[in-house]
Amino acid sequence: MAVELNHSIIWARDSKSSAAFLAEILGLPAPARWGPFEVVATANGTNLDYLDRDGDIASQHYAFLVSEDEFDAIFGRIKGRRLSYWADPGQTRRDEINRHDGGSGLYFEDPDGHLFEIITRPYGSGGWNP
Numbered sequence: 038m039a040v041e042l043n044h045s046i047i048w049a050r051d052s053k054s055s056a057a058f059l060a061e062i063l064g065l066p067a068p069a070r071w072g073p074f075e076v077v078a079t080a081n082g083t084n085l086d087y088l089d090r091d092g093d094i095a096s097q098h099y100a101f102l103v104s105e106d107e108f109d110a111i112f113g114r115i116k117g118r119r120l121s122y123w124a125d126p127g128q129t130r131r132d133e134i135n136r137h138d139g140g141s142g143l144y145f146e147d148p149d150g151h152l153f154e155i156i157t158r159p160y161g162s163g164g165w166n167p
Contacts, residue, residue, distance in 0.1 A: 047085055050149055064110055122134075138158040
């Protein structure tokens with residue numbers, strides 16, 4: 038069997054609302070409850086399992102590869118919610134989209150401060166190298 042990422046746990050102050058936020062922004066099915074988790078399933082079978090946590094939550098980063106049409110739809114939902122977005126992970130290029138490798142990419146935060154990224158081309162696929 039080839040090695041594949043199956044799931045990752047994402048800490049949240051309110052797992053139900055945070056999971057719903059991500060699913061809605063990305064246009065994914067509503068999260069499903071599984072034990073203590075709110076599970077967001079992606080098209081490639083990788084699950085993001087939201088789990089409640091009290092206290093500080095360290096920011097995590099997740100990147101999603103999407104089509105150009107999906108990018109446009111997600112970007113529309115980001116703008117519709119008036120969420121901040123950036124072209125870079127350091128969050129210095131606000132209200133910009135990056136064009137790395139001939140594609141489109143941006144970063145946005147969820148309610149718990151996790152940094153999510155959507156890209157239309159895998160990094161390095163068009164020769165871009167930071």
